[in-house]
Amino acid sequence: MRKKVQAQAIAKSSVAIGVAKVRPKIMRSGLPTRLCTLFALSSLVNAFYIPGFSIKSYVENEPIPVQVNKVYSDRSQLQYAYYDLPFVCPPTGKKHAGYASGRSISLNLGEVLRGDRIMTSDYDVAMGQDQECQYLCSHRADRQGIKRAKELIEEGYVAEWIVDNLPGATSFVTVDRKHKYYAAGFKLGYKESSPVTGKLNYYINNHVTLVLRYRQAPGRAGRNGGKVIVGFEVYPKSTEAAHRDSTGCPQDLRSDVDGMEMYIAPNTTRLASKYPSSSYLPEEDDTDDGSTLTIPYSYSVYFREDDSIEWSKRWSLYFNNQEDSNVIHWAAIVNSLLICSLLTVIVVMVINRTYKQVHGREASGDDGKLLPKRRKPGNGTKSPRLREKAPAGLLEQKNEVQNEDDWSSDEEFVEDVTGWKQLHGDIFRPPPYAGYLAPLIGSGMQLVFMATGVLILSCFGILNPSFRGGFVSVGVALFVFAGIISGYFSSRLYKTFGGKNWRNNTLMTALLFPGLLFVTIFILNLFVWAQASSTAIPFGTLVGLIAMMLLIQLPLVYIGSWYGFHQSHAYEHPTKTSSIRRQIPEQVWYTQSIYASLIAGFIPFAVIFIELLFVFRSLWQDKSGYYYVFGFLSIISLVGILTVVEVTIVATYIMLCQENYNWWWQSVFIGGGSSFWVFLYCIVFYYTKLKIHGFISGLLFFSYSFLACSVYGLLTGTVGFLTAYAFVTRIYGYVVLPPIITRQAG
Numbered sequence: 001m002r003k004k005v006q007a008q009a010i011a012k013s014s015v016a017i018g019v020a021k022v023r024p025k026i027m028r029s030g031l032p033t034r035l036c037t038l039f040a041l042s043s044l045v046n047a048f049y050i051p052g053f054s055i056k057s058y059v060e061n062e063p064i065p066v067q068v069n070k071v072y073s074d075r076s077q078l079q080y081a082y083y084d085l086p087f088v089c090p091p092t093g094k095k096h097a098g099y100a101s102g103r104s105i106s107l108n109l110g111e112v113l114r115g116d117r118i119m120t121s122d123y124d125v126a127m128g129q130d131q132e133c134q135y136l137c138s139h140r141a142d143r144q145g146i147k148r149a150k151e152l153i154e155e156g157y158v159a160e161w162i163v164d165n166l167p168g169a170t171s172f173v174t175v176d177r178k179h180k181y182y183a184a185g186f187k188l189g190y191k192e193s194s195p196v197t198g199k200l201n202y203y204i205n206n207h208v209t210l211v212l213r214y215r216q217a218p219g220r221a222g223r224n225g226g227k228v229i230v231g232f233e234v235y236p237k238s239t240e241a242a243h244r245d246s247t248g249c250p251q252d253l254r255s256d257v258d259g260m261e262m263y264i265a266p267n268t269t270r271l272a273s274k275y276p277s278s279s280y281l282p283e284e285d286d287t288d289d290g291s292t293l294t295i296p297y298s299y300s301v302y303f304r305e306d307d308s309i310e311w312s313k314r315w316s317l318y319f320n321n322q323e324d325s326n327v328i329h330w331a332a333i334v335n336s337l338l339i340c341s342l343l344t345v346i347v348v349m350v351i352n353r354t355y356k357q358v359h360g361r362e363a364s365g366d367d368g369k370l371l372p373k374r375r376k377p378g379n380g381t382k383s384p385r386l387r388e389k390a391p392a393g394l395l396e397q398k399n400e401v402q403n404e405d406d407w408s409s410d411e412e413f414v415e416d417v418t419g420w421k422q423l424h425g426d427i428f429r430p431p432p433y434a435g436y437l438a439p440l441i442g443s444g445m446q447l448v449f450m451a452t453g454v455l456i457l458s459c460f461g462i463l464n465p466s467f468r469g470g471f472v473s474v475g476v477a478l479f480v481f482a483g484i485i486s487g488y489f490s491s492r493l494y495k496t497f498g499g500k501n502w503r504n505n506t507l508m509t510a511l512l513f514p515g516l517l518f519v520t521i522f523i524l525n526l527f528v529w530a531q532a533s534s535t536a537i538p539f540g541t542l543v544g545l546i547a548m549m550l551l552i553q554l555p556l557v558y559i560g561s562w563y564g565f566h567q568s569h570a571y572e573h574p575t576k577t578s579s580i581r582r583q584i585p586e587q588v589w590y591t592q593s594i595y596a597s598l599i600a601g602f603i604p605f606a607v608i609f610i611e612l613l614f615v616f617r618s619l620w621q622d623k624s625g626y627y628y629v630f631g632f633l634s635i636i637s638l639v640g641i642l643t644v645v646e647v648t649i650v651a652t653y654i655m656l657c658q659e660n661y662n663w664w665w666q667s668v669f670i671g672g673g674s675s676f677w678v679f680l681y682c683i684v685f686y687y688t689k690l691k692i693h694g695f696i697s698g699l700l701f702f703s704y705s706f707l708a709c710s711v712y713g714l715l716t717g718t719v720g721f722l723t724a725y726a727f728v729t730r731i732y733g734y735v736v737l738p739p740i741i742t743r744q745a746g
Contacts, residue, residue: 055311056164057217057226058127063097064212064229066123067105067162069116070534071188073155074623075691077700078533081117082159085152086145087204087262089137089297092122109476109544110469115535118162123299125163125210127227131301135248140292141262149189149262150202155693158185161234163212165466168234169318182317184626186234189262203259205236207250208299213306230309231317241296249298264291315466319628329632332610336639339607343646350653354731420656420731425578427656427732431664434497436512438505440668442490442557443513444718447711449482450475455637458630465626476548483510483553487560488568495570502565510557513714514549517707524703527696535700571725574733584660591658593666600651601673604643604716608674609681611636616685620692620701641719644671648720649727656728663724671720675713679705 058064068082083091083102091102097120105118122136141149161168169182189204213231216222238259239250250257309316431437454475457463463470490509491502499505521537528536589595611633618627651670652663682705686692692701 055217055221055228057221057228058214059225059227060128062127064125064127064163065097065099066121066125066210067118068121069118069160069162069167071152071157071159072115072185072623073152073157074621075155075693075697076157077535077692077697078528078531078694079115079535080152080157080532081119081534082161083117083119084532084534085148087139087141087149087295089122089139091119092137094122096120096122096124108469108473109541110472110474112469112541113472113537114469115533116469117534121161123210125212125301127214128303129301130303131299133247133249133253133298133300136297136299138248138294138296140294142290142292143264143288146262146264146293149204153187153189153191153202153204153262157188159188160185163210163232164229165468166229166232166314167318168210168232170235171233180317182231182233184318186236189238190259202262203238204262204295205238206260206295206297207237207239207253209235209237210299210301211235211304212301213304213309215305215307215309215311218311228311230306230311230314239296239298241294244296248296253300260295262293264293315464315626318465318626328610329614329629333632333635333639335610336607336636336643339603340639340643340646343603343643343650347646347649350650354653419659420653422659423582423656423661424575424732426582426661427663427728428573428575429577429581429661430497431662433665434494435499435505435508437664437668438490438494438497438499439508439512440714441493441718441721442486442488442509444714444721445489446479446482446486447715448718449485450478451637451715453478455630455634459634465628480548480553481556483556484560486510487557487562488564489560490557491561491564492568492571495565495568502561506558506561507554509561510549510554514553517711518545518549520703520707524700527699531696571729574729582659582661584662585658587658587660591655591660593669596651596655596666597669597673598676599673600647600670601675602677603647604640604674605677605681607643608636608640609677612678612681613685616682616689620685621689640674641716644674644716644719645723647671648723652724652727663728664721667721667724668717669720671723672713672715672717674716675709678712679709682709 070079070081071085072079082088093100093102095101099120101120101122103120105120107116107118111118124131124134158170159168167184168186169184170186171180171182173180186208187205189202191200191202193199194201211231211233212229213233214227214229217226217228237253239253240258240260243251243257245251454463454471457474458471463474486509487506491505494502494505522542525537525542590599614629615627615633648667648671652667655663655666682702686698686701690701692698
């Protein structure tokens with residue numbers, strides 16, 4: 001069971017109205033406008049909530065459709081369509097609320113990818129009409145169906161039904177009975193040990209009580225008698241097949257009765273013939289011999305008026321309580337800000353030191369050029385030509401010493417051109433495998449655009465749980481239409497690297513990363529298909545994804561690539577690349593690629609790992625709840641990206657000081673290094689928090705976790721690359737090297 005939680009209302013449009021009303025008073029009172037900004041940001045912490053564009057109201061006796069969706073469990077990654085279960089009442093095809101039962105509801109891309117299979121049902125519900133008991137059907141389940149029911153009950157599967165876009169919920173109250181909260185879905189059944197034999201018995205919940213909470217509709221619809229649904233609760237119960245009236249309903253629903261046990265006695269005759277030499281016959285018989293168990297299904301409906309819940313706040317009870325967790329969220333923000341502040345100090349020190357190295361001798365020359373140092377007067381040295389006129393003999397030895405002084409003078413001339421400044425001829429040398437780097441950076445820009453758009457829309461409530469599948473649908477749409485951005489950056493970078501075949505780069509940009517993702521998901525989908533799970537992506541959806549990638553994204557990438565290659569100049573570099581590659585000295589261990597990426601990547605991970613815990617709980621551990629603190633997530637994400645920027649600057653500077661100019665790929669690895677720690681955190685979370693069983697579920701968890709970490713790594717790696725590119729270009733843009741002075745022979 002969940003921990004004690006308290007239902008909390010989520011900020012919505014009324015918050016925005018409140019801000020609009022307060023703002024004129026603030027301005028008239030002369031308070032600084034930054035107070036308004038602070039107030040607005042604080043209201044965004046829990047995110048605005050825009051539940052929909054229209055409110056559906058019902059008049060008295062108006063039919064209300066009840067839709068069935070799927071069953072799912074926190075212990076498995078496999079979901080199943082409700083009507084695919086072999087032990088439930090199949091749809092009859094009769095019309096209810098204007099729709100024939102068994103009719104599939106149109107789904108968006110996100111709903112399909114998350115395993116939704118929403119269909120109309122045979123449940124008759126009308127506004128304001130209570131039904132103490134209504135018989136649904138009697139379904140005959142064979143031995144395989146009974147076995148399947150036991151497996152799902154053992155794994156703790158819950159069913160999801162939908163009324164007026166609200167998922168049916170199991171209602172809970174806190175220990176002090178002051179607050180109520182919802183857990184989406186209701187259990188298919190339960191198990192308990194027999195007090196006599198100690199054997200586990202499995203019971204199916206074959207009766208449900210539907211409680212619909214309503215209130216008067218706002219505006220004109222309410223004045224005309226319209227009502228809106230603000231709550232949908234489901235209370236399941238198991239009732240035996242016996243002791244029923246003529247309609248098929250249990251005779252007594254209010255008292256405790258024996259449950260409907262999922263058990264068919266074994267066929268001892270067949271088992272005895274199957275094991276003739278054995279004195280022990282198994283108690284479980286899974287072989288289909290025509291034996292069935294009749295399961296009667298019924299339901300009750302009750303309407304309860306509840307004016308304490310606003311229609312715009314009706315999702316509040318589904319969200320995990322923020323009062324206790326808010327402290328943790330704020331602790332995560334403080335932790336991230338402390339780490340980011342420390343890094344900011346280090347970056348300021350790096351920039352200050354670089355500035356002093358470049359401009360420290362600005363007073364000795366023009367425009368910050370590096371000029372030779374002059375010797376102090378009166379030290380007894382003269383020019384080499386004067387020394388050549390000195391007498392021979394003992395003075396000849398002095399000339400040798402004086403020539404050494406000349407060498408020292410030349411060294412002092414270029415003493416500032418040391419460390420990272422020595423790399424001016426190699427710092428912008430195109431990296432190896434540049435043909436892969438440019439497409440990956442282009443795809444990374446797509447991910448940056450997509451993630452930014454989804455977070456912004458989530459913070460303002462446009463994307464919320466009532467928009468089922470909206471996060472995935474909008475994310476995919478943003479990624480596809482950001483293809484023009486991907487093509488532009490990829491082709492311009494490709495041109496900077498000296499590439500000529502821009503069409504080949506366009507295909508690489510459009511197909512490399514998305515193609516790898518699609519192939520991986522397709523292979524995983526084969527395993528899910530074999531399990532007949534609704535988690536499997538339908539073949540038509542796969543074809544649609546391919547068409548979207550080839551017919552929409554590819555042309556957009558082509559347009560962006562053409563403009564970036566033909567209409568834009570290559571990125572300009574402040575120094576020229578020498579024809580001879582400079583030899584890189586031996587590197588200390590912490591500047592080597594693997595170690596540097598792991599060390600640098602741990603710092604951004606330390607910023608986000610607390611918030612990751614809440615995301616993981618919502619995705620993997622507690623699927624009946626909803627993650628909705630996108631304000632906190634946006635703040636942590638922003639600080640995390642800033643941390644990636646600062647870590648990349650520091651790591652790149654250390655690498656350049658070690659006279660290593662291979663920063664192109666290294667900046668990507670450093671920026672994306674935190675993805676390794678996130679994946680490691682997924683492994684730890686799997687073994688310490690989750691109770692997932694089965695090879696397929698484990699395979700899906702680790703595979704999708706790896707894909708998510710790869711996407712995150714490419715996103716942050718792109719941020720690291722852009723940061724390092726800007727940093728290197730900036731510091732070398734200030735360095736103007738002096739002409740090379742050749743020492744003449746005496």
